[in-house]
Amino acid sequence: MLVFRQLFDPTSSTYTYLLGCSTSGEAVLVDPVFEQARRDAALIAELGLKLQWTLETHVHADHVTGAWLLKQKLGSGIALAAASDASGADRLLADGDRVTFGRRSLEVRATPGHTNGCVTYVLDDESMAFTGDCILIRGSGRTDFQQGDPRALYRSVRSRIFSLPETCLLYPAHDYRGLTATSVAEEKKFNPRLGGEVGEGDYVGYMKNLDLPHPKKIDEAVPANLRCGQPGNEAGVPPGTMEDPHWAPLRFTFGGVWEVEPHWLEENLAKVRVVDVREPNEFTGPLGHIRGATLVPLGELAARAPELPKDKPIVAVCRAGSRSAHATAILQKAGIADVANLPGGMLRWRAEGRSVEGGAL
Ligand SMILES: [Fe+2]
Numbered sequence: 001m002l003v004f005r006q007l008f009d010p011t012s013s014t015y016t017y018l019l020g021c022s023t024s025g026e027a028v029l030v031d032p033v034f035e036q037a038r039r040d041a042a043l044i045a046e047l048g049l050k051l052q053w054t055l056e057t058h059v060h061a062d063h064v065t066g067a068w069l070l071k072q073k074l075g076s077g078i079a080l081a082a083a084s085d086a087s088g089a090d091r092l093l094a095d096g097d098r099v100t101f102g103r104r105s106l107e108v109r110a111t112p113g114h115t116n117g118c119v120t121y122v123l124d125d126e127s128m129a130f131t132g133d134c135i136l137i138r139g140s141g142r143t144d145f146q147q148g149d150p151r152a153l154y155r156s157v158r159s160r161i162f163s164l165p166e167t168c169l170l171y172p173a174h175d176y177r178g179l180t181a182t183s184v185a186e187e188k189k190f191n192p193r194l195g196g197e198v199g200e201g202d203y204v205g206y207m208k209n210l211d212l213p214h215p216k217k218i219d220e221a222v223p224a225n226l227r228c229g230q231p232g233n234e235a236g237v238p239p240g241t242m243e244d245p246h247w248a249p250l251r252f253t254f255g256g257v258w259e260v261e262p263h264w265l266e267e268n269l270a271k272v273r274v275v276d277v278r279e280p281n282e283f284t285g286p287l288g289h290i291r292g293a294t295l296v297p298l299g300e301l302a303a304r305a306p307e308l309p310k311d312k313p314i315v316a317v318c319r320a321g322s323r324s325a326h327a328t329a330i331l332q333k334a335g336i337a338d339v340a341n342l343p344g345g346m347l348r349w350r351a352e353g354r355s356v357e358g359g360a361l
Helices: 034-046 067-074 150-161 184-190 200-208 218-225 262-267 298-307 323-333 345-351
Strands: 002-009 014-021 026-030 050-055 077-081 091-093 098-101 104-110 119-123 128-132 169-172 273-276 314-317 339-341
Touching: 002 034, 014 034, 014 098, 014 104, 014 169, 026 034, 026 098, 034 050, 034 067, 050 067, 050 098, 067 077, 104 150, 119 150, 150 200, 298 323, 314 323, 314 345, 323 339
Parallel strands: 026 050, 050 077, 077 091, 128 169, 273 314, 314 339
Antiparallel strands: 002 014, 014 026, 098 104, 104 119, 119 128
């Protein structure tokens, strides 16, 4: 079975695609975004997958790839087209190559035009293709910077993408209107730039008169992407922003919450401040509470957060771990950076036989 997820970066409107083989657990990630590497790594872990490769459809001008960062975090290999002229890749792809993940694979099709090194990845059964910025939903990528060439893009779409089965779903690298997927049949019929009877000359005329603004991040993104996302001296990547907190062995969830394991908390109670966000009657009730915990019911937390001393990291606790997950967001919004949730709350704490104050035996 194929595992498939479409992920979105709202800043650059980029789609990242996770494809995995459920039998082997091997996975690939197409077009990861630097700032979303932590999110993507959390999803891959929660789905029980092992990231084999990050794949680029091309050298992007609007965001920095997460390829290098994911390689540091997960040990994945970096693959992109040889024609992209990037350094730092573990595998350089050519037209016709196959990238295998478990029992599944993607075929590499050279589809130049937006850039020289653009490729489309086609799933083994031709049911899906990842077109990058070659064809977009009812649109196409720009051809007015990097090595853009409208004639090459037209030919790529007509000969390499429209030749796929009509039912093949197409997934682009971007959409700016919230559309998520299209099909070969749809784009053949309805793409205003490339479909129907539109000829090569018509497309060239269309693209020459688009008059688009200079991409905001191009001066920073292209040099970084030519190093597969390894940070350099450009101003755009502030040092340390992608570093994980070090005060405890924390886990970041796909839901966006830092978590600390109960056994670590029990052994390190003196290093943190435990904030219990249940109601007072729960705090003194049968589950008891963690020794030294400060009671601040969730409904009062936003107002009372400024009172909390900032000398130690805070671990938020509740009955089952849900209210306290929300509490971590409230505390971060109040400017407290070192915050984590206790997953499973007092129920799990008690079930694991950890020590409490008060409560029923
Ligand atoms: Fe692009």
